[in-house]
Structures are given as structure tokens and as C-alpha cells.
Amino acid sequence: MNKDQVNDVIFEALFPQAVIDDFNEEIESIPTTEQLTEIYSFSSEFEMRMKKLFVKDHRRNF
Amino acid sequence: MNTIDEISKQVLVMKYLLNMSYKEIGEELSMTSKHVDTRIMRAKAKVRKLMEKDVKYNE
Numbered sequence: 110m111n112k113d114q115v116n117d118v119i120f121e122a123l124f125p126q127a128v129i130d131d132f133n134e135e136i137e138s139i140p141t142t143e144q145l146t147e148i149y150s151f152s153s154e155f156e157m158r159m160k161k162l163f164v165k166d167h168r169r170n171f
Numbered sequence: 172m173n174t175i176d177e178i179s180k181q182v183l184v185m186k187y188l189l190n191m192s193y194k195e196i197g198e199e200l201s202m203t204s205k206h207v208d209t210r211i212m213r214a215k216a217k218v219r220k221l222m223e224k225d226v227k228y229n230e
Contacts, residue, residue, distance in 0.1 A: 124215060128183045131180075
């Protein structure tokens, strides 16, 4: 096996793990629910409006 | 891996993380198996090229 072939084999062996590692890194970079709540908080008026819309939609389905 | 487009990344995750077949990936993403294969090959070639460039730069 020459050097290029060895490099090919090594690359083929490592590539799947690189994909998995990259995916896990991306998942871990997503903030937790608590952090998201701190960053993005809705006003009480907004929350009330959304609640009304959900109730309206729920009634429409029945 | 950040240089790879989102669809190709999805294909790679489905293959290497979820162990889906080319047919299953194709059905999920509305592409042919051949297209899935091409996406994987191109992604590998891109990463390989960047790695080789990086190695040369560090030498």
C-alpha cells in the first residue's frame, strides 16, 4: 500500500466520526431552555394574545 | 464540516448517525439514490481538499 492509499483508508475511517462529532457539537451549541427563556422573553400582553388564539383554535377544532 | 451545505450535511448525518440506506435517505429528502451518493462523494472530496490544503499550510 502506498502513502496515498494509506491516506485514503485513514480518511475513510475518520470521516464518519468527523460527521458525528460535528453534529454533536452543533447540538451542544444550542442554548438550554433556561438560557433561551432569558434571551427571548415575551411580554405578558403577547402571552395573553397567544393564549386566546390557542383557545379559539382549540374551539374551532371541536 | 462547516463548509458543507445544509442538505449535504443532512445526508451525511442520516448516513453516518442514523445508518440509513441511500434509498431511505433519498425517499426522505426526495432525491434519487444516485443523487445521495453524489452528495456524499462531493462532501468527502471537499473536506479532503480542505484538509490537504491545511496540512500543506502547516508544513
